[in-house]
Amino acid sequence: MHTYILTIVLLLFTSSSFAQRHRLAFHTEFGVFKVFLYDFTPAHRDLFLRAIETDVYKDALFNRIIENFVVQGGEHDIDIEKREAIDPEKKKPRLAPEFDARAYHKLGALGAGRDNNAAKASFLNQIYFVVGKPISDAELTALEQKKGIIYTEQQRNSYLTNGGQPRLDYDFTVFGEVYEGLEVLLDISKVKTDTADFPLKQIHFYVEEIAHAK
Template sequence: MKKLFFLLSVLCLSQVLFAQSTSVRFMTSKGNITIMLYDETPKHRDMFLKEVKKGSYKNALFNRVIKDFVSQGGELDDTILNREKRDPKKLAPRFAAELKPNLFHKKGTLGAGRDDNPEKASYFTQIYLVAGKKQSDAQLDALEKKKNRKIPAAQREVYKTLGGTPHLDGDYTLFGEITEGMEVADAINSVAADKNDVPLNPVVFNVVVLPKKR
């Protein structure tokens, strides 16, 4: 019965994929990853596609890799913030958050990085892939109490069986998820890194937009 409930939960949660219109491919030095962008967060989808077209993700790096948490790519926080500090009149723009309760930080989701701004607005040129790990009922219960919110049953089951980073829910915008190449994402998240979480051997990636299926 528990296995059946999980399969039904995943089927329900996967329905979001059928309505999506755009996919991209991350061509990395570890292999390719295909990601379906969410139509539920259209502003982030279109912002990301615009940055791809501009070349912001050409020969980019996964430059902060934290095992069982996230693999972050694009510009680092320090790079952006130091540039702003040098010229406060040229603050990097932030992109208004699109937080959706049905989009949650399960393993394989694509999110937009940000600083600690109270509006939870995103950077234009920083992304992350969720790795995370499987959660226990006790861990999820503690998180519910800490954040004073209820985790829906279907999401809870996915966190217990697939894994993710549930404590990020409601704080960072998600705008896509992996449909092919999860093993490549796992390989990236497993690379050796230094004390600052920078990979010892660079993990390079390029992003291309895939033709829409007819």
Template sequence: MRHGILFIIFLFCSQILLAQTHKIAFKTDYGTIKVVLYDFTPQHRDLMVKSIRDSIYQGALFNRIIENFVVQGGEHDIDIAKREAADPKGNKPRLAGEFDARAFHKIGALGQGRDDNPEKASFLNQIYFVVGKELSEEDLAKLEKQKGITFTAAQRSEYLKNGGLPRLDGDYTVFGEIYEGLEVIMAISRFKTSKDDFPLSPVRFSVSVIE
């Protein structure tokens, strides 16, 4: 019975991926990562497509790498803070968060970075891939209590089988996931870094839309 339920969940998730309208490719010196963007987070999907057309992520850097956590790229927190502090009008452009139970922090999920703003709004030019770690039933139960949430059957199955970062759910927007090339981002997540999580050698990437 349990295997039957998991099979149904797998089929449901597969149909979700097939139904999405945009796919993109992150090209690195270490391989290509192919990502599907979720139609159920449309503002973040459209922001990414626009950013690609505006060449925001051409020759960008994965500039924050934490094994068992995330590989982050685009504009760094430090640079965003400096730029905004220097703006005479005090502008802090953000995109309102989009949260959907189907978009969660599984391994390979693509999310949008942010600061600690209470609205949970996203930076415009910073993304991250979830590397994550193994999880137990106890881990999920503790998080449900702490965050006042209940993980769905699909979330629970994925987290227990493959791991992830469920503690970020509901706080950071996930808007896509890797469907090919997960091994590339996992390899990058193990690169040596400085004490500030900068990779010791530049890790560049460019993003294009898959037509």
């Protein structure tokens, strides 16, 4: 099993990934997994780094878990809606999307959550990781035609070999990916949840930056 996961990580972690400067460690009771942030999605990268500096993710929760789909953490949709509903100025702060052909919803991708806003803008303090599901060649081809996407050979191989969530591409911003400890994330994705996808036991995490190459 561990050999299989290592193979997946090696397939995901391409040579271009080494150029990304910011690397993070997510600490959980299940273990540690490591992530790098994409420099080609700078607004989301910098927002997340500021959130770490201001302790937004010092004692956060993975609060929505759907096996074969995503592990979501940070501020929950329900809490965001409640907070914004009582705001006298009715502000709904969001971050404009950053779609890049190099950022896609492969296994281990880090994305920014959002609501149904037409601009596809991201919540400020909600993230998710793709744990995905198997994808067929026919499904990918249909999505390309529907969304006007042309996947590279490498991207197609990643989806077909390891799965993911390509239907989210160009609808949610992807701004990083797991490069070590993928098995930890997959273990978290299998915990028992209630009918609203809340884990039956709270899963805390905190994030720290472990590398910053200038």
